[in-house]
Amino acid sequence: VTGIAGVPVLLLAVFAAPAAAAILALGIVPLSLMYASPGGVVLLSLLMSPDTVKDVGAYFGLLGLIGLSLGAVAVAQVLVGSAQRARSLVLRVGWLAAGLLVVAAAWRWLPGLTDLLLDGVEAHPAQAVLVGALCAATVLAIAFRRRHITSGEMQMPLAVALVAVALAVPFLTGARASHERLTLLDALRSARATPSVLAWTSYYPLLQESIRPPLSVPESVLADINAACRPGRSCSPIPATAARWSYSSTPTASTPSASTVTSS
Amino acid sequence: MPVAEQTGIAFRLFVVGAAVWLVPGLAFVARLKIEARFSERLVLAFVAGGAWLMLLSMLLPTVGASIDIALALTTALSIGLLWNRATWRTLLRLPALRFEALSCVLVVAVVAFAMSAWVREPPVTGEEALDLASMSHFADGGAITFDNTSLMPATRAVYLFQPYQLGLGMLARYSGVEPIVALIKIRPLFVLLSLTFVYALLLQLAPTISYARAAFAVVLTFVALDVAAWEWNSLFPFVRRGSIGAGLWGPALMVIVLLASRRGQQPGDVRLRRICAGLVPLGVLAALCTHALEVATGLWFVAALVIATRAGLDPGRDSRPLWKVGVACFLVAAMYIALQSRMVPEVAARERSSKAAVWDAFASQSLTPASIVIGPIPEQGEDLIGDTIPRR
Numbered sequence: 001v002t003g004i005a006g007v008p009v010l011l012l013a014v015f016a017a018p019a020a021a022a023i024l025a026l027g028i029v030p031l032s033l034m035y036a037s038p039g040g041v042v043l044l045s046l047l048m049s050p051d052t053v054k055d056v057g058a059y060f061g062l063l064g065l066i067g068l069s070l071g072a073v074a075v076a077q078v079l080v081g082s083a084q085r086a087r088s089l090v091l092r093v094g095w096l097a098a099g100l101l102v103v104a105a106a107w108r109w110l111p112g113l114t115d116l117l118l119d120g121v122e123a124h125p126a127q128a129v130l131v132g133a134l135c136a137a138t139v140l141a142i143a144f145r146r147r148h149i150t151s152g153e154m155q156m157p158l159a160v161a162l163v164a165v166a167l168a169v170p171f172l173t174g175a176r177a178s179h180e181r182l183t184l185l186d187a188l189r190s191a192r193a194t195p196s197v198l199a200w201t202s203y204y205p206l207l208q209e210s211i212r213p214p215l216s217v218p219e220s221v222l223a224d225i226n227a228a229c230r231p232g233r234s235c236s237p238i239p240a241t242a243a244r245w246s247y248s249s250t251p252t253a254s255t256p257s258a259s260t261v262t263s264s
Numbered sequence: 265m266p267v268a269e270q271t272g273i274a275f276r277l278f279v280v281g282a283a284v285w286l287v288p289g290l291a292f293v294a295r296l297k298i299e300a301r302f303s304e305r306l307v308l309a310f311v312a313g314g315a316w317l318m319l320l321s322m323l324l325p326t327v328g329a330s331i332d333i334a335l336a337l338t339t340a341l342s343i344g345l346l347w348n349r350a351t352w353r354t355l356l357r358l359p360a361l362r363f364e365a366l367s368c369v370l371v372v373a374v375v376a377f378a379m380s381a382w383v384r385e386p387p388v389t390g391e392e393a394l395d396l397a398s399m400s401h402f403a404d405g406g407a408i409t410f411d412n413t414s415l416m417p418a419t420r421a422v423y424l425f426q427p428y429q430l431g432l433g434m435l436a437r438y439s440g441v442e443p444i445v446a447l448i449k450i451r452p453l454f455v456l457l458s459l460t461f462v463y464a465l466l467l468q469l470a471p472t473i474s475y476a477r478a479a480f481a482v483v484l485t486f487v488a489l490d491v492a493a494w495e496w497n498s499l500f501p502f503v504r505r506g507s508i509g510a511g512l513w514g515p516a517l518m519v520i521v522l523l524a525s526r527r528g529q530q531p532g533d534v535r536l537r538r539i540c541a542g543l544v545p546l547g548v549l550a551a552l553c554t555h556a557l558e559v560a561t562g563l564w565f566v567a568a569l570v571i572a573t574r575a576g577l578d579p580g581r582d583s584r585p586l587w588k589v590g591v592a593c594f595l596v597a598a599m600y601i602a603l604q605s606r607m608v609p610e611v612a613a614r615e616r617s618s619k620a621a622v623w624d625a626f627a628s629q630s631l632t633p634a635s636i637v638i639g640p641i642p643e644q645g646e647d648l649i650g651d652t653i654p655r656r
Contacts (some may be wrong), residue, residue, distance in 0.1 A: 019578035020469035026568035035645035039636035042626045045644075048560045050618045055643040058510035061497035066466065069482035073475055125641055133526075143577050154474035158366045161478035172489050175643045182492040184380060189629030191384040192404035197272070197448045198265045206450040207444075 004121050005171055007116065007132045009071030014142045016151060018075035022143035024067045029136035036129040046053060068168060075102070076155060076163035084155050103166045110170035125250025272448065273441060274382060278441040281453045284431045288311030288338055291345035294355035298539060299532040301525075303464040308543065309517045310457060310512065315546035316341065317427035321652050324408040324430070331402050331433055338434075366477050372461075373484050378456040381500065385448050391504040392447065398426050400443040410607065424607050425553040428505050447503055449626025454501050454512060459484070461515035464501060468522035509555030517547050517562045524589055525573060525581040541585045545592040552600050559597065566590055612647075 007028055015023035034040030035054075043054045079102060083095035104121055121128040172181065172201060197204035208215040275292065289309030293300075298308060320334045324380030346352060388396065397415040413429070414421040423439035436446035457504065462478050487494045494500045524540035526533065551559050573583035605612035631639060641649070 009602060012405070017469065017471050017475065019572070019580060020471075022575075022577040023469065023569055023572045024638055026572050027565050032649060035648050037637050037640050037645075038626070038629075038631060038639040038642050039646050041642040042622060045622045046619055049615060050622045052557045053555055054648045055506070056561050057512065058497045059558070059564075060648075061493075062499070062510075062514065063565075065483055065486055065499075066462075066469065066479070068481035069486075070470065070475075072482050073470075073478045076478065077475070087641070110642050121649065125646050129641075129649060140575075140577065143448070144575070146581055148575055151471035151475065153472050154478065156368070157474040157478055161366050161369075161481040162475070164478050164482050165485045168490065169485060173398065180493075181490045184377070184384075184488045184491045187491045188380055194385075196265070197385060197445050198270065207388055210387050210389055211393050213393075223502070259598070 004064070004117060006067035006071075007135050010067045010139045011069035011071075011135055011142075012074045013067060014139045015146070016077060018143035018146040018149065020070055021067070021139050024070075025136040025143075026138040028063050028067070029132050031056075032060075032129050032132055036126060040115055062168075068171065069164070072164040072168040075158060075161045075167055076228050080163055081154075081224045090195070099163060103163065106167050106170045111173045114171050122129050273439075273445070274452070276439040277435065277441065277446060277449055278453060279303070280435050281450050283438075284317070284338075284434045285313050286310060287313070288316045288342050288345070291351070294351045295345040295348070296539060297329040297340055297350075297354055298536055299530075300536055301464075301467065303460050303467065304519065304523065306460055307459070307464050307516050308540070310461070310516055311520055311543050311550070314427060314513070314550040314554075315515075315543065317431050317544075318425060318546070318550040321430045321553065324563055325410045325425075328406055328407045328578050330405050330407055330630040331430070331437060334430065334434060335438065341589075366474070366481070370477060373481075373488075374456065374459050374463075377484070377487065377500070378452040381452040381455040381517050382449065386451055386495070386502040386504075386519070388448070389504075392502070392508060394422075395429055395432065395503070395505055395596060396444060396447055398429035399432035399436060402426075402430050403436040403438060403446075408556065420608050422604060422608065422611050423427055423505075423553060424604050426506055427550055428554045447624055451501070451503055454503065454508065458511040458515070459487075461512060461613070464519045465515050465522070467517055468526070482513045497645040505555045506557070509551060509558035513547070514558045514562055515549035516550060517544070517559075518565055520544055520547060520587070521562075521566050521569060521589065522581075525583065525586050527568065527582050528581055539584060541589050542646070544589045545596045548593045549596050549600060551603075552597060562595060563590075563597075566593070629656075641654060 007025070009023045009027055034044055038242060047050075065089065079095065079099035083092050086092040086095050195206060197203050204219045204222070268630035286306070286309050290305070292312040293305050293308050299303065316338070320337065323329065323337075324331070324334060346355065377420065388390070394415055398413045398421060401413045406412075410424065411418055411420050413426060432443070432447055432450070435450060436443040439446060441449070462483060463476070466476040466479050466483070467473065470479055483499070487499050491500055495502055495507075498507045498514070501507035501511035520540045520543055524537055524544060526537060528534065528537065546560070548559055551562065566586065566589070569581070570583055570586045572578050573581045573586060
């Protein structure tokens, strides 16, 4: 979400953090254009590696998330700052109500809009990149005009942070995004039900499945080898269970014979 | 396992992990009396410490020394740098803590994230298996050569120098745990560092400190609400070298490049800028040895920063140091690639043939100049723009 939503949101961030928005726009969009162009992908493949050329999700994700967070804070700062600066109680209440309305609107419509955006990007990636380029050009133009504007220290930062979080969360709560999400609490709950590496005997079967190439060596054999072998020395004599297992199995690429297993 | 025993293992891993990845760098930062914020000092320490590990990973196989030599040299370096009472004072200086609600919430949240990484263990798949094999060879304590740290016996590893695996080997050996336990359970330290580096990056980009803190609250919320996505995108990194490259080296390099270009009026600012500019090429080399891909995107970010600064979009930065930094990074990368190709010819040959295949396939399409630039989006681009990234 952040890689895609981060660019349009820079249009908000640029009013509060013009230099950052410009750097992020230049860091994200020209590289996206390279990936959208046949010549660009070939050039990147030759400069990087054909095998890993598209493994740059973390870079786009990080810059997009930073753009999104800066944009959310820009809006939150306007809402909280205006309420705080209002001279009369009526105006202050008015700004607070406006802030609540904006947050409510974000929670009401942003999830659907995000889904729409994701659908659109998936169906028309070329147009999405063009829209991104237009956004970036606008960001750069605004950043150039506002480059000498300095910001004062933020008032009520906790309130701003809370409003920014409230504005940003709906980006993640779209119907399409929700079923793919795993919150930290859910992750911790499922982790508690999974054997830990500290409980080796129950962890080993998991490791046998997850590791590549898969491990077919039974845990008892491994325990014997571990008991008999010390780092830097050969394993002699071969432990009984290891020897039995080796001779009763046909050695293949994934089941090496015990005599070829080196200690570590 | 009882909680007390787990706590003991966690403590040992954290202390040894910090000693391996941070202490030499922190000693370096303290020795030079660098004036910077706590998170920035941590970034500098990580980059300097990573550069030191990289030098050790070059030295050990070259002279056939064991990991104990790496420990002895690291200890000697740290003691040498700290052989001064004033340096100790600088090292132990804590960040100026003011009770501010938002800062407290953020600190508690980051610590909670790190602690949760102890419970949510990363998977061990193919990439971790390679790292595990290499770190186990280091942790064994035998003589290290270029041909005995790979998964297969008497085979040269894909990465000629392996600072990350050397660090993991030191961690396993000197914390007294099995290599696989060290590999999996060091994750809290990496989560702590990754999030701190993102905060340091926000401090560089946001117009004020409070702004950066509020933005960081949004970042943490995103990670908490979609942790699986941010595991893959490395803000809650896995322990494979690719995640370390993307989650630690990526933000760390961005921060020191931004620090190297920051205009400042104080004498300390100029010094900080010069030190950062000097550290960038070393950091790039260490990052190349950890996972080369992230250096490419990191250099792209440097290019974006140069253009933004040259165009006057960021009056708070000076583009002149960035040119020197860029040239130094380019030279370092070129030297590394040349050495890697010469010393690991099989991998270089495979890479050459896959690049030749890409070029042949491209040339056979006989595209017009216009369609080369604005033709249909290639598969890799479509995957990246239209599918993978929006979901994550």
